Structure formats: C-alpha cells, structure tokens
Amino acid sequence: MHEGTSLWWYLQSRNKKSLALNLKAPEGIDIVKQLVESADVLIENLRPGALEKLGLGWDVLHALNPRLTLVRISGYGQTGPYRDRPGFGAIGEAMGGIRYTTGTPGIPPARVGVSLGDSLASLHAVIGALMSVLRVKTGQGDGQVVDVSLVESVFNVMESLVPEYAMMGHVRERTGGSLPGIAPSNTYPTADNAYVVIAGNSDPIFKRLMTAIGRADLAARDDLAQNDGRALQSEMLDAAIAAWTTSHPIEHVLRVLEQAEVPAGRIYSVADIVADPHYQARDMILDATLPDGAEVMMPGIVPKLSQTPGQVNWQGPALGQHTEGVLGELGFSDSQIQRFKAEGVVQ
Structure with missing residues (x-):
C-alpha cells in the first residue's frame, strides 16, 4: 500500500481512466447504458x-x-x-x-x-x-x-x-521442487546460499549435465540413458547434482551449465529481478511516478509487439479521477456533471 492505495492498482490500471458511478441511482444506470451504446x-x-x-x-x-x-x-x-x-x-x-x-x-x-x-x-x-x-x-x-x-x-x-x-x-x-516423472529436474542449493533450478529433461541434456558436473560415469550408464530409468533413480541423481552445486557459488554453477547448454536458472527474489541486465535490456523494469509525485519502479509491458509496442502514459488513476472528462465526452454539460456530483450519482 502507498498512502492508502494498493500498488497493484497503480500497476493493473495503467493507461486506464476512472469513472466512478453510483449504480443504485437511476441516473447512474442511465450513464452505464450510454457508455454501452458505443x-x-x-x-x-x-x-x-x-x-x-x-x-x-x-x-x-x-x-x-x-x-x-x-x-x-x-x-x-x-x-x-x-x-x-x-x-x-x-x-x-x-x-x-x-x-x-x-x-x-x-x-x-x-x-x-x-x-x-x-x-x-x-x-x-x-x-x-x-x-x-x-x-x-x-x-x-x-x-x-x-x-x-x-x-x-x-x-x-x-x-x-x-x-x-x-x-x-x-x-x-x-x-516440492521436483517435476514428477522427469529426472533430473529440481531445485538445488549452492555454496553461497542461493538456489538454482536445473532441468536435465532430455536424454542428450542429461548426458551434458552429468559430464559438466564431473559425473561422466552416470552419463555412460545404460540404465540412465532414458528418462524412464532416470525417474526410478531420481533421488540418487538429485544427490549427485546437489553434491556439485553445494560445492560452488551460484555464478560458477550457472556459467558451467550455460557452457554445457544445460537449462538452468537462479531462483530470483525481486531484488535479483530489478538488478538483472536482461530484464533491463528488454525494458521490463520501468521508472514511474505516482500521482502524488512518489518515484517507483514498475514492471514493463508484456507481450512485446513489433509494430505497436505500447507505452505507459500514466499509472493507475485515483477513483473517479476522469469522471468529468468521460461524462463530457458523453455530451453532459458542466452543470449536469456538478449536479450528478452533488446528488451522489458520480464521484
């Protein structure tokens, strides 16, 4: 919350206008009907x-x-x-x-x-x-x-x-962190108290993974060549991988696995996310200003469209912030709008 307003509201209501109507008032219902017409x-x-x-x-x-x-x-x-x-x-x-x-x-x-x-x-x-x-x-x-x-x-x-x-x-x-029936695929701790998800899901990836962690003996075993056999020995495989990950810091683990083309990713906290260069390169962390002038970071726009990528014009508005403008677009006069406000039809 920020000054009584959910930060999620500011995010989910970006670029939206807020018209606040009293739906218990007949004229409020009439306004809804006019909006519906177009x-x-x-x-x-x-x-x-x-x-x-x-x-x-x-x-x-x-x-x-x-x-x-x-x-x-x-x-x-x-x-x-x-x-x-x-x-x-x-x-x-x-x-x-x-x-x-x-x-x-x-x-x-x-x-x-x-x-x-x-x-x-x-x-x-x-x-x-x-x-x-x-x-x-x-x-x-x-x-x-x-x-x-x-x-x-x-x-x-x-x-x-x-x-x-x-x-x-x-x-x-x-x-827990495992993928049932698929081995090895789990979450593993590292020497510097981080966690990494490693997905050795396919037969070729499994062999590359075992070789990368210094267990070429497991990569060569016929009973582990296919997933059905590995699934029966998933605990043993998880223990072998964890023995390696816990001996190295997260950056070393990720570097070795990337070189071996083994899918792996650090489990991110929000602090990790906002500092990550890939997020930044894809404009996924944006600087924003709330209506009261407070500075904040917000997620970027997803998905990415090539011709119309879109942009954030404003954060979520205050309740009823655009009431007068929207009613004016519907053809109501200033005096009518002020009467609606006085009678509690709109906010």
Missing part, C-alpha cells in the same frame, strides 16, 4: 444475477448494442449449483486443483506466492473477449457473453490432471 466490451466482476437486479441484464445490454461483448467473471460461473456462492481467487485455487498439488509432501497444501487465481481468470477473460470481438469485427456475428469462472480458469492450466486420473487412477500429489 463500447466493444463490458467487463463485470459481480455475483451472478447482480447485473440483472440493476436492470443491466444481457437482454438489455444486447438490445442497446448488438456488437457488445459482455465478460462476466465470477467464482463458479453463471450456471451450476455453486453459481451463487461467494468466491475469491484463493477459492478458485483451492477447488481448481492447484493448491492440492502445491507444496512439500507430508505438510498441508501451500499457497502460490501470488494471487494466481485472480490473474488466471483475468487472462481467460481477455482471451474470451478478444475471440468475441474478433468475431464481431470480421462480420461473423453479434457480440456475446463470455462466462469466466475463477475455479475453471485455474482448472484449465492443470495439464493432464484429469486423464491421468481417469486412465490410470493417478492422483497428483505435492512434490
């Missing part, structure tokens, strides 16, 4: 049925603008027996499967270090919105509803979790 996309993050109670159901919105795409983000989706339950990103992570598989064996499931459920739902919302808008823009049909569930957004990144269970009865468990 909009490509409307995104809402309310419980299912809340828009309908406001008189802004899909039937109303679609009649106002048949080209509109309505993106609805909720805990469990717009249908189903759980639709009316409250839900946050953490609940999506719990019921989507990722919490069960995250952490160390033998202890309770762990939280991923960020609000992954919320971010995954947002990404799925963007994907759905772009698909719908592209359909409209290419003349293939009208706008439609994009139904995004927090639970399903997490579930959708859970790889082959379901077919593994359906075909083999296999339930994925927590495995």
Whole structure:
C-alpha cells in the first residue's frame, strides 16, 4: 500500500481512466447504458444475477448494442449449483486443483506466492473477449457473453490432471521442487546460499549435465540413458547434482551449465529481478511516478509487439479521477456533471 492505495492498482490500471458511478441511482444506470451504446466490451466482476437486479441484464445490454461483448467473471460461473456462492481467487485455487498439488509432501497444501487465481481468470477473460470481438469485427456475428469462472480458469492450466486420473487412477500429489516423472529436474542449493533450478529433461541434456558436473560415469550408464530409468533413480541423481552445486557459488554453477547448454536458472527474489541486465535490456523494469509525485519502479509491458509496442502514459488513476472528462465526452454539460456530483450519482 502507498498512502492508502494498493500498488497493484497503480500497476493493473495503467493507461486506464476512472469513472466512478453510483449504480443504485437511476441516473447512474442511465450513464452505464450510454457508455454501452458505443463500447466493444463490458467487463463485470459481480455475483451472478447482480447485473440483472440493476436492470443491466444481457437482454438489455444486447438490445442497446448488438456488437457488445459482455465478460462476466465470477467464482463458479453463471450456471451450476455453486453459481451463487461467494468466491475469491484463493477459492478458485483451492477447488481448481492447484493448491492440492502445491507444496512439500507430508505438510498441508501451500499457497502460490501470488494471487494466481485472480490473474488466471483475468487472462481467460481477455482471451474470451478478444475471440468475441474478433468475431464481431470480421462480420461473423453479434457480440456475446463470455462466462469466466475463477475455479475453471485455474482448472484449465492443470495439464493432464484429469486423464491421468481417469486412465490410470493417478492422483497428483505435492512434490516440492521436483517435476514428477522427469529426472533430473529440481531445485538445488549452492555454496553461497542461493538456489538454482536445473532441468536435465532430455536424454542428450542429461548426458551434458552429468559430464559438466564431473559425473561422466552416470552419463555412460545404460540404465540412465532414458528418462524412464532416470525417474526410478531420481533421488540418487538429485544427490549427485546437489553434491556439485553445494560445492560452488551460484555464478560458477550457472556459467558451467550455460557452457554445457544445460537449462538452468537462479531462483530470483525481486531484488535479483530489478538488478538483472536482461530484464533491463528488454525494458521490463520501468521508472514511474505516482500521482502524488512518489518515484517507483514498475514492471514493463508484456507481450512485446513489433509494430505497436505500447507505452505507459500514466499509472493507475485515483477513483473517479476522469469522471468529468468521460461524462463530457458523453455530451453532459458542466452543470449536469456538478449536479450528478452533488446528488451522489458520480464521484
């Protein structure tokens, strides 16, 4: 937080305008309808049925603008027996499967270090919105509803979790830093108390890795030539690699593995990230100024587009910062806007 405002807000709301409306006021609803008439996309993050109670159901919105795409983000989706339950990103992570598989064996499931459920739902919302808008823009049909569930957004990144269970009865468990069934692939400590992820996933990489760490004897063993054999002896291989990494500082480990063309990466803290020359070379750490003049670093823009790379014009605005400007663009006079403010229709 900075002066009562989330730093995440300043990041996620870059280049956006803030219009604050009272949706309990009839004139507030009327303003929404005017905005909808020229909009490509409307995104809402309310419980299912809340828009309908406001008189802004899909039937109303679609009649106002048949080209509109309505993106609805909720805990469990717009249908189903759980639709009316409250839900946050953490609940999506719990019921989507990722919490069960995250952490160390033998202890309770762990939280991923960020609000992954919320971010995954947002990404799925963007994907759905772009698909719908592209359909409209290419003349293939009208706008439609994009139904995004927090639970399903997490579930959708859970790889082959379901077919593994359906075909083999296999339930994925927590495995710490290792990659189940793939060896060697794990997190290893170094002599200077850093950690490195090493992925010797393929047969040729495994041989290069073993040679690089001075274990050519393991590289030559027939029973370790393929992954199936290595997976059966993953603990032995991890011990051999750890014996080498703990004998050297992180920079030496990374240099040797890079020369051997073995995928490896230091586990970064945020301090490591902002100091990394590759991040800096790709403009991934930007200097920014908050509305009160405070200087701060922010992540850069992802993904990188060759023709329209984009730029950060301003950080997340204060609530209602652009109310007057947006209402003016809709054709409201200064006196009308001041009346709206006095009556609590807008902020």
